[in-house]
Amino acid sequence: MRALFISELERLWKRKLIWMMFAAIPLIVYATARYYAVHNLQVPLDSPEFVTSGNFPVMALIEQLIVVFNLVSLVLLTLSFTEEYRTGQLRMVLLRAFTVGQLFRAKAAAYLVTISLFFAAYLGVSVAVGFQMFDSSETTRLFHHVSPAGPGEVMGYTLKYYGISLLTVVGMGSAMLALAVICHTTTAAIGFGVGILLLSIGYPLVYLTFNTVLNLQLPAQLAFLSLTQIQYEGIAYLLADSSMGPGPYFPLFALAVVAGYVLLCAGGACLAFTRRDRWI
Amino acid sequence: MRQEMILEVGGVTKTAGRRTLVKELSFGVRPGEVCGFVGPNGAGKTTLIRMITGLIKPDSGQIRIDGVDVRQDRIAALSRVGAIVESPIFFPYMSGRGNLLNLARLHGNLHTSAQRKARVEEVLAIVDLSGRGSDKVKTYSLGMKQRLGIAQALLGSPKLIILDEPANGLDPMGIRDLRNLILKLRDEQGISFFISSHLLDELQRICSRFVIIKEGGMVWQGTSGEWVDIAGTRGLEEHFVELMTR
Numbered sequence: 285m286r287a288l289f290i291s292e293l294e295r296l297w298k299r300k301l302i303w304m305m306f307a308a309i310p311l312i313v314y315a316t317a318r319y320y321a322v323h324n325l326q327v328p329l330d331s332p333e334f335v336t337s338g339n340f341p342v343m344a345l346i347e348q349l350i351v352v353f354n355l356v357s358l359v360l361l362t363l364s365f366t367e368e369y370r371t372g373q374l375r376m377v378l379l380r381a382f383t384v385g386q387l388f389r390a391k392a393a394a395y396l397v398t399i400s401l402f403f404a405a406y407l408g409v410s411v412a413v414g415f416q417m418f419d420s421s422e423t424t425r426l427f428h429h430v431s432p433a434g435p436g437e438v439m440g441y442t443l444k445y446y447g448i449s450l451l452t453v454v455g456m457g458s459a460m461l462a463l464a465v466i467c468h469t470t471t472a473a474i475g476f477g478v479g480i481l482l483l484s485i486g487y488p489l490v491y492l493t494f495n496t497v498l499n500l501q502l503p504a505q506l507a508f509l510s511l512t513q514i515q516y517e518g519i520a521y522l523l524a525d526s527s528m529g530p531g532p533y534f535p536l537f538a539l540a541v542v543a544g545y546v547l548l549c550a551g552g553a554c555l556a557f558t559r560r561d562r563w564i
Numbered sequence: 565m566r567q568e569m570i571l572e573v574g575g576v577t578k579t580a581g582r583r584t585l586v587k588e589l590s591f592g593v594r595p596g597e598v599c600g601f602v603g604p605n606g607a608g609k610t611t612l613i614r615m616i617t618g619l620i621k622p623d624s625g626q627i628r629i630d631g632v633d634v635r636q637d638r639i640a641a642l643s644r645v646g647a648i649v650e651s652p653i654f655f656p657y658m659s660g661r662g663n664l665l666n667l668a669r670l671h672g673n674l675h676t677s678a679q680r681k682a683r684v685e686e687v688l689a690i691v692d693l694s695g696r697g698s699d700k701v702k703t704y705s706l707g708m709k710q711r712l713g714i715a716q717a718l719l720g721s722p723k724l725i726i727l728d729e730p731a732n733g734l735d736p737m738g739i740r741d742l743r744n745l746i747l748k749l750r751d752e753q754g755i756s757f758f759i760s761s762h763l764l765d766e767l768q769r770i771c772s773r774f775v776i777i778k779e780g781g782m783v784w785q786g787t788s789g790e791w792v793d794i795a796g797t798r799g800l801e802e803h804f805v806e807l808m809t810r
Binding site: 378382 | 614617618619620621638639640641642643645646647649650651652653654655657658662663666667669670671672716720
């Protein structure tokens with residue numbers, strides 16, 4: 285199983301596209317920093333949106349999480365599952381003495397390691413660019429926190445923010461994984477993956493608009509059935525001071541949503557990948 | 565005493581929807597034997613090869629490789645087999661050597677990096693690709709890909725190699741090289757071969773046994789000599805056409 289995992293990881297990292305995605309991180313972070321440098325002129329100093337070297341890694345992640353990270357996740361899954369399977373390349377691996385379930389787990393593990401490394405690299409570059417381009421501050425305002433936070437608290441907040449973001453990207457990746465396994469071409473997998481991302485972004489807008497306009501009085505929390513909504517607002521709520529969060533049950537609700545995506549979509553993908561005949 | 569078979573196919577049937585792709589096929593391949601698997605396009609040859617290699621599951625029947633049932637113990641059964649199913653498709657962004665090193669990781673008998681490198685160089689030399697091993701696979705000709713396909717099949721030191729239409733697209737020299745390679749591996753390493761092909765004359769030169777199928781079912785099986793006797797002056801091709809149009 286370990287050999288299978290290393291083999292998967294090796295093939296993934298032999299692709300130029302993976303290296304290009306990692307090489308793009310400094311550019312993305314720099315562009316984000318330039319945006320915040322201008323944005324800082326429009327927000328008060330005591331706003332959590334005011335960027336310092338301390339909160340820049342989190343702000344840089346917030347800005348790019350929904351699009352960049354979810355798309356990187358989609359590309360990784362499509363390359364590893366759809367392309368290798370549908371072009372017949374995977375046949376060379378499937379003919380070896382392993383079970384198909386082991387292969388699925390090895391591929392999933394290679395994806396998890398690579399997307400985690402992408403987060404780690406993004407964090408490292410953000411810290412460096414943050415110190416280079418923004419002033420430091422004794423204290424930093426965090427979203428939904430009563431009092432300003434010191435450097436230690438900001439560091440802990442940053443690590444938690446990245447950790448939860450990784451979980452949400454993996455949750456979203458589970459839906460994309462199901463598509464990657466089902467779709468017959470990489471174009472279809474990428475297309476449907478982008479479609480599900482747009483659907484996820486659009487759902488809360490539609491839900492909240494109808495809820496308000498039609499006065500349906502449905503719980504606003506249901507907007508967080510969308511993982512991109514959790515990425516957009518939910519992570520900050522999860523890390524909020526207890527007095528400023530959306531309620532005591534929100535963390536449980538958000539966890540259930542992420543777990544639901546992983547169990548249903550990744551579980552379904554695993555069944556589809558392992559149970560059906562492989563006409564390749 | 566019954567001789568132990570390296571490959572036993574017993575009453576194997578596969579359907580897809582209402583179509584029966586393979587029906588009640590039974591035959592065996594003995595150790596050190598080169599067995600030709602013949603049938604027209606769409607006869608079910610590749611479907612059976614997919615079942616032998618565990619890519620798809622038979623609806624009924626049993627497939628045993630070196631005495632191990634593929635469905636019951638896929639890992640043990642496949643550890644004895646090397647195969648090319650349809651055309652050999654590699655990871656095009658890697659070199660030939662890189663492909664083999666990546667796949668060599670998946671063989672339990674090659675534990676260390678040194679063992680894997682040595683085995684890869686060995687199989688590259690066997691298929692005469694040492695000089696082009698560092699080139700990207702996407703630059704290889706079809707013949708080179710076929711040879712690399714045999715190299716990857718050899719990685720795990722298999723007892724049985726399954727080749728699906730290995731001569732497709734090869735020029736006469738490529739076909740001759742492939743034939744010599746198969747005979748060399750059979751004679752020097754005692755490897756059994758199960759080869760599907762349309763090239764009857766070519767198969768006649770290397771196969772000691774034939775299995776002929778039509779529309780998924782068995783039409784004839786026997787030794788090469790028996791087929792030549794039955795075909796008589798008509799030749800194998802004429803007899804094969806006769807079998808298919810009967």
